[in-house]
Amino acid sequence: MAFDFKLKHTDKNCGARAGKMITTHGIINTPVFMPVGTRAAVKTMSPDELKKIGAQIILSNTYHLYLRPGHKLIKEAGGLHNFMSWNKPILTDSGGFQVFSLGKTLKVTDEGVNFKSIIDGSSHFLTPEMAIEIQNDLGADIIMALDECPPYPSEKKHVKEAVERSLQWAKRCKKSHHSEEQALFGIVQGGVHRDLREYSAQNTVEIDFRGYGIGGFSVGEPHDLMLEVLNETVSFLPNNKLRYLMGVGNPTSILEAIGLGIDMFDCVLPTRIARNGTVFISTGRLNIKNALYEKDFGPLDSNCDCYVCRNFSRAYLRHLFKIGEILALRLLTWHNLSFIFNLMDHARIAIQEDSFLDFKALFNEQYQR
Amino acid sequence: MAFDFKLKHTDKNCGARAGKMITTHGIINTPVFMPVGTRAAVKTMSPDELKKIGAQIILSNTYHLYLRPGHKLIKEAGGLHNFMSWNKPILTDSGGFQVFSLGKTLKVTDEGVNFKSIIDGSSHFLTPEMAIEIQNDLGADIIMALDECPPYPSEKKHVKEAVERSLQWAKRCKKSHHSEEQALFGIVQGGVHRDLREYSAQNTVEIDFRGYGIGGFSVGEPHDLMLEVLNETVSFLPNNKLRYLMGVGNPTSILEAIGLGIDMFDCVLPTRIARNGTVFISTGRLNIKNALYEKDFGPLDSNCDCYVCRNFSRAYLRHLFKIGEILALRLLTWHNLSFIFNLMDHARIAIQEDSFLDFKALFNEQYQR
Numbered sequence: 221m222a223f224d225f226k227l228k229h230t231d232k233n234c235g236a237r238a239g240k241m242i243t244t245h246g247i248i249n250t251p252v253f254m255p256v257g258t259r260a261a262v263k264t265m266s267p268d269e270l271k272k273i274g275a276q277i278i279l280s281n282t283y284h285l286y287l288r289p290g291h292k293l294i295k296e297a298g299g300l301h302n303f304m305s306w307n308k309p310i311l312t313d314s315g316g317f318q319v320f321s322l323g324k325t326l327k328v329t330d331e332g333v334n335f336k337s338i339i340d341g342s343s344h345f346l347t348p349e350m351a352i353e354i355q356n357d358l359g360a361d362i363i364m365a366l367d368e369c370p371p372y373p374s375e376k377k378h379v380k381e382a383v384e385r386s387l388q389w390a391k392r393c394k395k396s397h398h399s400e401e402q403a404l405f406g407i408v409q410g411g412v413h414r415d416l417r418e419y420s421a422q423n424t425v426e427i428d429f430r431g432y433g434i435g436g437f438s439v440g441e442p443h444d445l446m447l448e449v450l451n452e453t454v455s456f457l458p459n460n461k462l463r464y465l466m467g468v469g470n471p472t473s474i475l476e477a478i479g480l481g482i483d484m485f486d487c488v489l490p491t492r493i494a495r496n497g498t499v500f501i502s503t504g505r506l507n508i509k510n511a512l513y514e515k516d517f518g519p520l521d522s523n524c525d526c527y528v529c530r531n532f533s534r535a536y537l538r539h540l541f542k543i544g545e546i547l548a549l550r551l552l553t554w555h556n557l558s559f560i561f562n563l564m565d566h567a568r569i570a571i572q573e574d575s576f577l578d579f580k581a582l583f584n585e586q587y588q589r
Numbered sequence: 590m591a592f593d594f595k596l597k598h599t600d601k602n603c604g605a606r607a608g609k610m611i612t613t614h615g616i617i618n619t620p621v622f623m624p625v626g627t628r629a630a631v632k633t634m635s636p637d638e639l640k641k642i643g644a645q646i647i648l649s650n651t652y653h654l655y656l657r658p659g660h661k662l663i664k665e666a667g668g669l670h671n672f673m674s675w676n677k678p679i680l681t682d683s684g685g686f687q688v689f690s691l692g693k694t695l696k697v698t699d700e701g702v703n704f705k706s707i708i709d710g711s712s713h714f715l716t717p718e719m720a721i722e723i724q725n726d727l728g729a730d731i732i733m734a735l736d737e738c739p740p741y742p743s744e745k746k747h748v749k750e751a752v753e754r755s756l757q758w759a760k761r762c763k764k765s766h767h768s769e770e771q772a773l774f775g776i777v778q779g780g781v782h783r784d785l786r787e788y789s790a791q792n793t794v795e796i797d798f799r800g801y802g803i804g805g806f807s808v809g810e811p812h813d814l815m816l817e818v819l820n821e822t823v824s825f826l827p828n829n830k831l832r833y834l835m836g837v838g839n840p841t842s843i844l845e846a847i848g849l850g851i852d853m854f855d856c857v858l859p860t861r862i863a864r865n866g867t868v869f870i871s872t873g874r875l876n877i878k879n880a881l882y883e884k885d886f887g888p889l890d891s892n893c894d895c896y897v898c899r900n901f902s903r904a905y906l907r908h909l910f911k912i913g914e915i916l917a918l919r920l921l922t923w924h925n926l927s928f929i930f931n932l933m934d935h936a937r938i939a940i941q942e943d944s945f946l947d948f949k950a951l952f953n954e955q956y957q958r
Contacts, residue, residue, distance in 0.1 A: 263916070266916060266919070266920070293883070293904065297905070515665060536673060540630055547632070550635070
């Protein structure tokens with residue numbers, strides 16, 4: 221089945237929109253949150269569990285898979301879906317973000333980027349063409365163009381250079397990608413600079429992709445500034461294409477961005493903080509290590525009906541976490557992802573009823589950041 | 590429901606027997622393997638998964654739970670079943686084995702044993718009466734009398750003293766236990782000494798328990814010697830009571846012991862070796878770290894139809910293990926427990942068909958220790 225996106229409904233009172241994405245591996249209702257399976261697994265979770273709690277699509281990281289176990293091995297295994305036994309949609313990033321944030325970036329030229337492996341220090345050269353080739357081998361349903369991600373804060377001049385280079389790379393990515401099965405998305409950069417965002421958005425849209433990632437946010441800039449610039453950026457993107465805000469995953473930011481018309485999200489936050497003992501509950505964040513919960517025989521969140529909240533007490537989860545039991549990390553991850561998926565389900569319903577702003581206000585009233 | 594045991598069938602060609610144990614939390618078909626949930630969790634596994642793969646009963650360790658989170662807290666939570674959300678049967682040990690093997694044993698007197706906590710070095714005194722009280726608070730379906738476990742090898746004189754003391758403690762345990770809901774088992778000691786085993790067995794049986802643990806094996810003695818002495822020990826135990834060989838968990842030893850008439854087993858082996866990357870397969874043990882499996886896209890065991898073998902390749906499991914992903918530990922544990930439960934299922938069927946010896950021979954032919 222060829223990739224497609226149908227916008228179903230836009231909330232009458234804001235930019236929030238509900239849609240349907242069609243991929244070879246199934247249909248995805250948007251707005252959607254994509255849990256991160258960095259190295260071909262969403263940490264602690266089995267594919268069956270992810271399905272059970274409502275994951276529609278997962279994201280996996282090209283950078284990590286390229287280094288280990290290698291895209292060629294995954295291709296031999298029949299692609300990433302087969303390799304990890306996940307038969308629903310997958311999105312892979314281009315590797316760019318990790319090259320620029322994790323690895324030691326050695327040199328960026330117009331040709332590509334030279335970086336050192338975080339595993340063995342070996343030197344690698346990544347070009348737009350290679351990013352596509354690797355992602356073709358991995359076989360995800362959605363793949364991303366290689367972009368240059370400047371750190372925050374950066375001089376505007378440097379951000380502009382990164383925008384220009386990303387546009388050149390985006391063109392080369394599009395040119396070297398031929399599979400109809402895999403939808404290629406472009407990425408808008410430009411930091412917190414409205415004019416650069418406008419320039420990047422318009423020129424990326426000009427190249428014409430199946431959807432548009434918005435990169436370079438949630439990297440340390442003030443939250444309100446992000447929302448302002450994001451709002452303007454979205455206005456330069458076409459209505460009939462998907463909009464993916466990269467790397468944003470806290471509940472309140474997700475809701476704000478949905479209100480501005482974002483369709484897709486990914487972030488390690490829900491899974492990462494779970495492994496540190498922190499969960500989302502209706503009233504905000506809760507850290508299970510807190511002595512308060514030693515004899516608390518109630519569930520994590522009395523408004524949640526996930527497997528964890530139906531079966532285990534705070535006291536038990538605290539005990540498991542304190543003794544370093546893996547089951548604790550699993551259950552907290554399970555709950556956090558359930559929380560986010562549940563939030564997205566409710567958001568989609570609210571949008572279709574034109575009540576998204578009310579829903580968001582109600583959520584924010586309870587949830588203390 | 591009061592505790593009961595019904596012997597259903599003894600294989601015509603050996604001592605192997607199939608039976609049915611009735612507890613407040615359900616029926617258990619024997620022979621049975623009990624996975625170890627040391628600190629109120631079978632490491633990496635959720636209660637739902639344990640049920641799904643066929644766990645009939647789990648074992649939990651009094652020593653660990655007494656130290657953390659404390660038996661009083663677990664009692665407040667409504668007992669161990671409630672605390673860990675496991676509504677099937679549980680057996681708790683007395684804490685004796687851990688006191689003598691893990692903790693620094695400070696002093697053993699006829700009154701009890703003084704030991705140091707492995708957590709904070711604090712000093713504790715455990716008596717037979719306390720072992721019962723703690724286990725009453727935990728609320729397991731089967732509880733064990735406190736015994737003295739001498740290390741192997743020990744001087745015979747020391748083993749004899751431990752046998753005598755264990756008998757005195759067994760009497761005190763029986764005297765201080767009043768719950769009809771919880772079945773109290775005595776424990777036969779005596780090391781590798783036939784006469785001491787006979788003496789211990791006869792006198793423990795004299796006290797009259799609902800079942801009999803056989804302790805002090807699988808602590809370093811030669812395998813054949815264990816089987817010989819075990820065989821004689823069993824001959825002094827009544828037919829109509831359960832026989833539980835404590836701490837034995839490798840597939841071939843389990844089958845040998847079933848052949849001698851053992852009904853119950855527990856061991857950390859299947860779960861512990863899984864976390865080290867080793868799994869049981871039809872032909873023996875396999876270590877997933879081995880480079881051999883880097884591009885092996887077949888299942889762990891082509892004769893196994895567990896969730897892991899139906900969904901994941903050796904190559905993928907190796908990848909997960911190499912990157913330190915928790916999912917690897919889960920899946921290898923899942924497979925190993927499935928393997929053992931499957932073995933027990935087949936053993937029970939074979940016994941009822943009087944073909945246990947053939948089944949065992951066939952298994953041993955394939956399985957290289």
